[in-house]
Amino acid sequence: MPVPGSGKNAEEWSSEDKFAVVLETAALNATELAEYCRRKGLFAAQIAGWRSACMSANASVAQQTRGQQAQSKEDKKRIRQLEKDLQRKEKALAEAAALLILRKKAQGIWGDKEED
DSSP: OOOTTTTOOGGGSOHHHHHHHHHHHTTOOHHHHHHHHHHHTOOHHHHHHHHHHHHHHHHHHHHHHHHHHHHHHHHHHHHHHHHHHHHHHHHHHHHHHHHHHHHHHHHHHHOOOOOO
């Protein structure tokens, strides 16, 4: 099997290539890992670091998902509050409009009040 990374320095390999190496070496014991590293021109410490990065990346995704769920919950609560405020203001505006219409009708029927 050719070495991933197209002859580049191992640290310049793509994430996919590093992940492929982590997968290939996951079931190897220490002796087999040492042989693999010699064939590929790698160090066991590099592979261990890549494995750790893969594991951390998955943990990070889980934490982000939890964070997004919490943010979504807060957003929904905020939306409900804003909808209640909007409904209250729409009712107040409708009431004010109705009172204004009634006042204009009353003025039309009885005319303007004269001040004493």
